[in-house]
Amino acid sequence: MNWGSASEFFAMGGYGLYVWGSFGVTFAALLVEALLTRKRLADTRRLLRRELAADREALTEHASRRP
Amino acid sequence: MNAFVAIVRRDLLLAARRKSEVLTALFFFMIVVSLFPLGIGPETAMLRRIAPGVLWVAALLAAMLSLNRLFATDHQDGTLEQMALSPTPLAVLVSGKVLAHWLTSGLPLVLLAPVLGLQFDLSARALGVLMISLLLGTPILSLIGAIGAALTLGVRGGGVLLSLLVLPLYIPALIFGAGAVEADVAGLGAGGHLSLLGALLALGVFFAPWAATAALRIALD
Amino acid sequence: MINWFKFASPASFYPLAGKLWPWFAALATAFCAAGLWISFFVAPTDFQQGEGYRIIFIHVPASWMSMFIYCVMAFWAAIGITFNTRLSGMMSAALAPTGALFAFLSLWTGALWGKPMWGAWWVWDARLTSELILFFLYLGYIALTSAIDDPRRADKAGAIVALVGVVNVPIIYFSVKWWNTLHQGASVSLTKAPSMATTMLWGMLLMALAFWMYSIAMSLYRVRAIILEREHHAGWVAELPEMQR
Numbered sequence: 001m002n003w004g005s006a007s008e009f010f011a012m013g014g015y016g017l018y019v020w021g022s023f024g025v026t027f028a029a030l031l032v033e034a035l036l037t038r039k040r041l042a043d044t045r046r047l048l049r050r051e052l053a054a055d056r057e058a059l060t061e062h063a064s065r066r067p
Numbered sequence: 068m069n070a071f072v073a074i075v076r077r078d079l080l081l082a083a084r085r086k087s088e089v090l091t092a093l094f095f096f097m098i099v100v101s102l103f104p105l106g107i108g109p110e111t112a113m114l115r116r117i118a119p120g121v122l123w124v125a126a127l128l129a130a131m132l133s134l135n136r137l138f139a140t141d142h143q144d145g146t147l148e149q150m151a152l153s154p155t156p157l158a159v160l161v162s163g164k165v166l167a168h169w170l171t172s173g174l175p176l177v178l179l180a181p182v183l184g185l186q187f188d189l190s191a192r193a194l195g196v197l198m199i200s201l202l203l204g205t206p207i208l209s210l211i212g213a214i215g216a217a218l219t220l221g222v223r224g225g226g227v228l229l230s231l232l233v234l235p236l237y238i239p240a241l242i243f244g245a246g247a248v249e250a251d252v253a254g255l256g257a258g259g260h261l262s263l264l265g266a267l268l269a270l271g272v273f274f275a276p277w278a279a280t281a282a283l284r285i286a287l288d
Numbered sequence: 289m290i291n292w293f294k295f296a297s298p299a300s301f302y303p304l305a306g307k308l309w310p311w312f313a314a315l316a317t318a319f320c321a322a323g324l325w326i327s328f329f330v331a332p333t334d335f336q337q338g339e340g341y342r343i344i345f346i347h348v349p350a351s352w353m354s355m356f357i358y359c360v361m362a363f364w365a366a367i368g369i370t371f372n373t374r375l376s377g378m379m380s381a382a383l384a385p386t387g388a389l390f391a392f393l394s395l396w397t398g399a400l401w402g403k404p405m406w407g408a409w410w411v412w413d414a415r416l417t418s419e420l421i422l423f424f425l426y427l428g429y430i431a432l433t434s435a436i437d438d439p440r441r442a443d444k445a446g447a448i449v450a451l452v453g454v455v456n457v458p459i460i461y462f463s464v465k466w467w468n469t470l471h472q473g474a475s476v477s478l479t480k481a482p483s484m485a486t487t488m489l490w491g492m493l494l495m496a497l498a499f500w501m502y503s504i505a506m507s508l509y510r511v512r513a514i515i516l517e518r519e520h521h522a523g524w525v526a527e528l529p530e531m532q533r
Binding site: 018030034041045048 | 328329333338339340342343346347350385386389392393396397400401403404502506509510512513516517520525526530531
């Protein structure tokens with residue numbers, strides 16, 4: 001084990017800013033990428049559902065109007 | 068081969084009819100090069116050091132100015148589609164267009180560079196190496212540029228996109244071209260750089276028309 | 289013998305990717321946990337660089353991934369050009385943002401490593417410079433494919449850019465290296481500086497595996513969105529269970 005205490009761990013021997021700046025930004029960026037992609041997929045699905053619902057509605061309306 | 072010569076002759080004729088395009092690129096080259104001493108200062112030792120890089124970067128930018136129109140006018144009036152349908156392989160015709168582009172936009176830069184090099188107090192020997200490096204390097208710019216021009220044909224914001232695509236690929240030519248002059252000024256001999264530049268040129272002549280043709284076929288689909 | 293071409297159709301790849309990505313995400317998390325444990329608790333302090341060297345546990349894997357993803361993109365581009373499959377273009381498009389992100393992270397962590405070690409945020413070191421150019425190549429690919437409206441044409445044009453790029457990457461790297469030695473740039477290299485202990489190698493390897501699995505999960509996930517965006521008029525999309533609400 002390298003670290004005596006939690007504060008020693010976060011100080012990183014004086015390199016805290018650089019080490020946590022690298023690791024923090026990396027994992028934040030990966031997380032943001034994942035969330036953005038999830039949003040993209042969800043948005044596409046919502047759009048498609050709305051399109052399909054509109055199609056179905058148009059179909060049933062068309063069918064009911066027929067004598 | 069006849070078709071190749073015909074294409075080169077035709078493009079040269081077209082360029083001769085629209086001299087302003089060729090001249091604009093040349094003036095651009097002159098102005099950009101002359102801006103550097105004004106921005107950096109007139110000390111001769113410093114100017115001599117930055118001259119190869121400045122001249123080469125300015126040549127890259129000047130050669131890029133006319134790339135946009137390499138295929139665009141032929142695309143608009145339908146000539147390009149006729150070329151794609153002609154019995155001559157499209158790659159041959161593309162090579163002809165690239166050669167014509169180099170003759171109208173690359174070669175004038177090579178001829179003008181020594182004059183501009185005098186502004187930077189380069190020796191006669193260094194000017195000679197600069198000319199040889201540009202002579203070997205500017206065809207590479209036309210060849211790689213043709214791929215970019217074919218890819219961005221008819222695309223929104225094609226001009227900026229073209230520079231974004233093409234400039235990173237110009238880096239090796241820039242490094243070896245400017246490096247040749249620097250090495251010669253430093254007394255190291257420019258032979259290594261120049262032969263690498265020649266190797267790049269050979270590679271480009273071999274592959275670039277093929278890639279540009281593939282890109283043109285996509286644009287014409 | 290599995291019929292690979294069966295999965296080459298977007299209709300059958302969409303559910304497959306949906307089933308596969310959670311597994312790769314789980315693997316990524318596991319490798320990442322192990323890698324982080326080694327990089328912070330097992331690997332000893334470097335006697336020259338102190339704790340600052342721990343940045344290489346993400347810097348080096350991120351650089352590896354950015355180069356590897358570009359090669360994979362070129363691989364899909366070649367497949368797309370030779371077999372004319374729709375899915376390969378979608379895979380390239382799905383990989384590009386992740387690759388660009390890793391290239392950016394490699395530059396970012398390189399800057400944060402360089403500041404305490406070299407005293408400058410940016411040094412024209414051969415590796416960093418090539419990484420920057422690789423980042424530009426990714427940006428060019430993304431800019432071109434998003435500027436073309438027709439997705440099939442965008443895929444094909446992107447494929448040519450990726451192939452031309454992959455031919456040029458070694459040439460660029462070699463030329464930048466040549467340029468760097470000529471100008472006597474920074475002599476300290478990021479990966480060579482600390483003597484490579486085996487624990488360090490393990491840490492880097494585990495983090496690289498974690499990033500690799502992450503990239504696979506991410507591209508499978510993103511390709512699902514791309515498939516839906518492009519195939520929205522296809523009959524099979526309307527039949528998907530998630531569309532029945």
